[in-house]
Amino acid sequence: MSGALEQDTRDTALPPERLACELARVWRTPPGLLGFIGTVDHKRIAHRYIATAFVFLALGGVLALAMRLQLARPEARLIGPDRYNQIFTMHGATMMFLFAVPVMEAMAVYLVPLMVGTRNIAFPRLNAFSYWIYLAGGILLWAAFAIDMGPDVGWFAYVPLSGPNYGSGKRADIWAQMITFTELAALAVAVEIVVTVLKQRAPGMSLDRIPLFVWSMLVTAFAVIGALPAIMVASTSLILDRLVGTHFYNPSEGGDVLLWQHLFWFFGHPEVYIIFLPAVGMVSTIITTFARRPVFGYLALVLSAISTGVLAFGLWVHHMFATGLPRLGESFFTASSMAIAIPNGVQIFCWLATLALGRPVLRVPMLFVLAFFFTFIIGGMTGVMVASVPLDTQVHDTYFVVAHFHYVLIGGSVFPLIGAVYYWFPKITGRMMSEYVGRWVAGLLFAGFNLTFFPMHILGLIGMPRRVYTYPASLSWGGLNLFVSMSAVVLALGFLLFFVDALRSMRGGAVAGSDPWGAPTLEWATPSPPPSYNFAYIPVVNGLYPLWDDATGVNVATGLRVDRRELIVSSVTEARPEARESSPRNSVWPFWTAIATSVVLIWSIFSPWAVVWGSVPIGIALIGWFWPKATPEDLA
Amino acid sequence: MSSARHRFPYAIVTPLLLAACSGAQSAFTPGSPQSQALRSLFWLMTIVCGVIWLLVMLSLILAIWRRGPAALAGSPQERRATMVVGTCVMATVAVIAALTVVSYAATRRMAEAGAEEPLTIRVRASQWWWEVEYPDTIASHGFITANEIHVPVGRPVRVELEAADVIHSFWVPGIAGKLDTIPGRTNTLTFTARHIGVYRGQCAEFCGLQHAHMALLLVVQDPRGFARWEDVQRTQAVTPSDTEQMRGREVLVSRQCAACHTVRGTMASGRLGPDLTHIGGRAFLAAGLLPVTRGSLAAWVADPQTLKPGNNMPLVPLSPDDLRAVSAYLAALR
Numbered sequence: 001m002s003g004a005l006e007q008d009t010r011d012t013a014l015p016p017e018r019l020a021c022e023l024a025r026v027w028r029t030p031p032g033l034l035g036f037i038g039t040v041d042h043k044r045i046a047h048r049y050i051a052t053a054f055v056f057l058a059l060g061g062v063l064a065l066a067m068r069l070q071l072a073r074p075e076a077r078l079i080g081p082d083r084y085n086q087i088f089t090m091h092g093a094t095m096m097f098l099f100a101v102p103v104m105e106a107m108a109v110y111l112v113p114l115m116v117g118t119r120n121i122a123f124p125r126l127n128a129f130s131y132w133i134y135l136a137g138g139i140l141l142w143a144a145f146a147i148d149m150g151p152d153v154g155w156f157a158y159v160p161l162s163g164p165n166y167g168s169g170k171r172a173d174i175w176a177q178m179i180t181f182t183e184l185a186a187l188a189v190a191v192e193i194v195v196t197v198l199k200q201r202a203p204g205m206s207l208d209r210i211p212l213f214v215w216s217m218l219v220t221a222f223a224v225i226g227a228l229p230a231i232m233v234a235s236t237s238l239i240l241d242r243l244v245g246t247h248f249y250n251p252s253e254g255g256d257v258l259l260w261q262h263l264f265w266f267f268g269h270p271e272v273y274i275i276f277l278p279a280v281g282m283v284s285t286i287i288t289t290f291a292r293r294p295v296f297g298y299l300a301l302v303l304s305a306i307s308t309g310v311l312a313f314g315l316w317v318h319h320m321f322a323t324g325l326p327r328l329g330e331s332f333f334t335a336s337s338m339a340i341a342i343p344n345g346v347q348i349f350c351w352l353a354t355l356a357l358g359r360p361v362l363r364v365p366m367l368f369v370l371a372f373f374f375t376f377i378i379g380g381m382t383g384v385m386v387a388s389v390p391l392d393t394q395v396h397d398t399y400f401v402v403a404h405f406h407y408v409l410i411g412g413s414v415f416p417l418i419g420a421v422y423y424w425f426p427k428i429t430g431r432m433m434s435e436y437v438g439r440w441v442a443g444l445l446f447a448g449f450n451l452t453f454f455p456m457h458i459l460g461l462i463g464m465p466r467r468v469y470t471y472p473a474s475l476s477w478g479g480l481n482l483f484v485s486m487s488a489v490v491l492a493l494g495f496l497l498f499f500v501d502a503l504r505s506m507r508g509g510a511v512a513g514s515d516p517w518g519a520p521t522l523e524w525a526t527p528s529p530p531p532s533y534n535f536a537y538i539p540v541v542n543g544l545y546p547l548w549d550d551a552t553g554v555n556v557a558t559g560l561r562v563d564r565r566e567l568i569v570s571s572v573t574e575a576r577p578e579a580r581e582s583s584p585r586n587s588v589w590p591f592w593t594a595i596a597t598s599v600v601l602i603w604s605i606f607s608p609w610a611v612v613w614g615s616v617p618i619g620i621a622l623i624g625w626f627w628p629k630a631t632p633e634d635l636a
Numbered sequence: 637m638s639s640a641r642h643r644f645p646y647a648i649v650t651p652l653l654l655a656a657c658s659g660a661q662s663a664f665t666p667g668s669p670q671s672q673a674l675r676s677l678f679w680l681m682t683i684v685c686g687v688i689w690l691l692v693m694l695s696l697i698l699a700i701w702r703r704g705p706a707a708l709a710g711s712p713q714e715r716r717a718t719m720v721v722g723t724c725v726m727a728t729v730a731v732i733a734a735l736t737v738v739s740y741a742a743t744r745r746m747a748e749a750g751a752e753e754p755l756t757i758r759v760r761a762s763q764w765w766w767e768v769e770y771p772d773t774i775a776s777h778g779f780i781t782a783n784e785i786h787v788p789v790g791r792p793v794r795v796e797l798e799a800a801d802v803i804h805s806f807w808v809p810g811i812a813g814k815l816d817t818i819p820g821r822t823n824t825l826t827f828t829a830r831h832i833g834v835y836r837g838q839c840a841e842f843c844g845l846q847h848a849h850m851a852l853l854l855v856v857q858d859p860r861g862f863a864r865w866e867d868v869q870r871t872q873a874v875t876p877s878d879t880e881q882m883r884g885r886e887v888l889v890s891r892q893c894a895a896c897h898t899v900r901g902t903m904a905s906g907r908l909g910p911d912l913t914h915i916g917g918r919a920f921l922a923a924g925l926l927p928v929t930r931g932s933l934a935a936w937v938a939d940p941q942t943l944k945p946g947n948n949m950p951l952v953p954l955s956p957d958d959l960r961a962v963s964a965y966l967a968a969l970r
Contacts, residue, residue, distance in 0.1 A: 080945055081846060081945055081946055082845060082945070085844075085845065153842075154842050158802075158803055158841075158842070160801070161802040161843060161844055166763075166844065251819050251820025251821075252820070256820070257803065257819055257820060258818065291706070292706050293706040293708070294709055296717060296721070297718075297721065300721075322805055322814050322815060322840070322841075323816045323818060323823075324815055324816060324818070324824075327743065330743075331740060331743075334736060334740070335736055338732045338733075338735065338736045338739075339732065341728065341732050342725070342728055342732060345724070345728040346721075346725055348692065349720075349721045349725060350721060352692070352696060352699050353699075353717040353720070355696070355700060356698070356699035356702060356717065357706065357707040357713055357714060357717055358706045358707075359704070359706045360699070360700050362700070373692070373696050377689050377693075378689060381686070381688065382685075384732070384735060385678070385681045385685065388681070388735070388736075388738075389739065390677060390739060390742045390746060390813060391674060391677050391678060391739070391742075392813075393674075393815065394663050394671075394674045394678070394809060394813045394814070396813075396814060396840070397814070397840040397841060397842075398840065461662065461678075462663070462664065463660075463661030463662050463663065463836070465807070465838055465847075466842070467847060468847060468848035469847075470848050471848065472924070475660065475836075
């Protein structure tokens with residue numbers, strides 16, 4: 001490296017090697033602790049996000065095994081009711097709020113900027129802030145659990161059970177504040193994704209050339225923005241009821257307990273699609289690559305994703321069919337819940353057509369897609385069944401529903417996610433995961449999952465309700481429960497093997513090269529792992545499959561400055577380049593802001609004055625964050 | 637399950653209890669037109685969905701099995717695929733619409749009430765037991781019991797559901813789908829039992845520590861048996877027949893028991909816990925936890941917190957003699 005560059009040096013002025021050098025210098029994350037907490041590189045933050053989310057998956061899985069141990073025989077006394085209620089609440093809350101939503105957003109934080117061909121995510125400091133907030137929320141929840149203060153009111157925390165009169169101690173407050181943390185983090189990421197997708201796409205990537213995973217994430221991000229305020233309103237008003245004696249949910253003072261359920265499920269149902277839609281994008285991506293042909297029905301798939309995202313907001317009442325709502329309202333929600341099967345059907349038919357028209361290669365990611373088809377469609381079918389009000393009154397809150405949503409969430413989301421990890425692992429780490437071990441992982445997860453969860457359908461139909469810490473021997477549920485518990489071990493072994501394979505391959509896997517699968521999208525146009533600046537030159541896109549369309553290489557745009565972090569801002573529909581935009585540099589202030597915010601949120605569980613005094617450090621941190629420093633990025 | 641576990645006072649019911657045991661809480665053993673309709677709806681949907689699932693799996697296997705070059709965009713194969721996908725989508729819409737209509741029809745069929753005047757029962761759910769009230773226009777004919785509902789076969793029943801504390805859900809799968817009990821509201825469930833028998837039910841909405849132990853029995857009797865049962869329930873508690881029972885009543889009235897429990901005909905008139913006037917005649921105590929025997933009553937009074945941790949009945953320290961006396965008295969309250 002020689003000398004500092006003059007101001008306003010463009011990439012055209014430098015030879016390729018020198019350019020790479022200079023870009024690496026400008027975009028680098030310095031080593032050491034300050035570098036670690038100050039980085040705004042979307043890839044590093046996504047690493048953390050993904051790793052943390054998988055840690056929470058493992059923790060949530062251990063809780064599931066504890067429950068299965070307790071339920072393996074009738075009238076077992078291994079775990080008492082108080083601990084058991086904490087365990088199933090923690091399992092649900094961990095899996096939904098600390099694993100499923102964050103891991104999907106984390107995959108997007110890593111992949112979306114690469115797939116749309118830009119150098120960093122929009123609002124990178126917000127991105128860093130979001131991770132620390134998420135981590136703090138997770139630590140709060142698990143630290144509380146460790147000292148026997150874990151929430152024990154279910155992941156849905158229905159009032160009045162979670163209200164001031166029945167929810168003892170600070171347990172429900174911790175649940176509600178954990179929600180605030182994770183939703184804050186999720187909202188931040190959603191905003192970043194929307195702006196990245198709409199304004200930072202590579203020149204030429206018009207709306208009809210956006211990769212399907214990116215489309216899915218865009219719809220998901222909008223769903224997050226639409227759904228999460230409802231739960232934040234709900235959890236905040238619950239805390240107010242508990243802390244300062246408001247009566248939002250107290251019927252004897254004019255409040256209403258069903259209001260909670262409406263608010264919760266107005267968020268809770270879209271939440272399912274917030275977890276599922278990214279998986280849809282992953283399935284489309286994997287199928288396209290391994291069928292070796294363009295996806296069949298691109299437009300239909302995009303429209304299905306959008307209509308799923310919209311319909312998701314019109315279904316929430318189907319979680320409340322047993323509350324005794326007026327029949328007309330229930331009928332409407334039956335129809336809308338049934339209707340969401342249609343866009344999902346469209347997607348499945350398009351994928352089948354893609355496979356039928358292509359020449360499918362059954363590598364490990366494809367095996368997970370096949371497992372997805374098998375299980376998710378069963379979940380979809382039982383979904384149609386529970387959408388029917390009369391049938392739902394029989395199976396609601398029983399193990400039938402437990403089976404149903406695990407088929408949808410694990411079959412529909414976790415299988416594609418594990419497939420996606422096998423698929424993108426070489427991009428993220430530069431090394432392949434083992435094809436041999438991967439087949440075992442797929443087999444164990446598939447067999448373990450179905451053996452564990454299919455019998456639960458029957459358990460529900462013969463009367464076993466959810467959330468019971470034990471059951472009488474006289475009801476003959478013991479045999480099936482024992483079978484389920486033993487199968488859960490197989491499922492757990494599958495996950496264990498997956499973790500082992502991932503950790504081992506990180507160091508010892510075969511070197512991948514930039515595009516080991518022969519995939520068509522832009523993330524494969526840069527080395528694996530990608531350099532800090534993602535692309536030395538911003539690619540220019542002429543079609544939906546840039547790496548397949550032009551075998552000679554991807555066209556690039558030039559003229560960006562290399563003496564500061566710079567990327568291209570493009571128009572929303574056509575992705576015509578509009579401006580060179582500076583991208584923020586590393587900063588430790590998001591970290592301090594997250595700490596200050598966490599202190600306020602946790603303190604406010606105990607005293608309303610936290611909001612007053614705690615706002616001071618937040619103010620200071622925000623001033624530090626936004627203080628103009630006359631650095632190049634401020635001059636744009 | 638042995639018959640000894642169900643010491644039921646009515647000779648006629650005992651064999652039925654045994655018969656009902658295998659599926660006592662199952663959606664597959666319907667005892668009313670309502671739950672019968674639900675079972676038919678379940679099988680219809682399962683078969684339709686199962687067939688669709690099989691067809692999709694079959695096409696998936698065919699799609700993967702197919703060998704040959706990839707079909708390019710605009711090729712005849714792709715045009716044919718468009719037709720096939722379009723047809724499948726149309727078929728999906730048709731099936732979904734049909735299932736929706738079938739579901740509506742089931743709701744409607746289940747709501748059809750008989751012309752007969754229904755029997756009204758008020759059920760008030762508490763943490764973690766059920767108060768059951770049979771109101772009557774003549775106040776002295778109404779009575780309150782707990783965790784056990786008796787209904788005559790063939791007569792429409794109207795259950796008014798209320799909650800004393802948190803949300804619970806009333807669910808007897810053999811008779812009807814579940815309906816929540818919600819603080820501040822009254823929900824109404826109607827059904828007509830068609831088969832004599834005993835149906836077990838359980839709270840289906842998570843309601844705290846002892847959600848797992850909040851069961852109830854629904855006993856469907858012939859009208860004469862039901863009338864006899866009603867007559868017994870209307871009476872006040874029996875007078876103790878020996879000195880031990882006498883002492884038991886004395887202990888019950890003078891110690892903390894009376895603050896929460898009612899025994900009609902004595903000074904005990906608390907409303908926080910279940911009415912004990914005819915506890916000795918019920919099949920189970922503590923909401924399905926234990927069959928009522930003198931021994932289990934003694935065990936329960938001696939240490940309710942070990943048997944049902946977290947429940948609202950405190951341990952009342954009693955001398956062994958007092959404990960014996962109380963259990964003898966309770967067992968005699970038929």
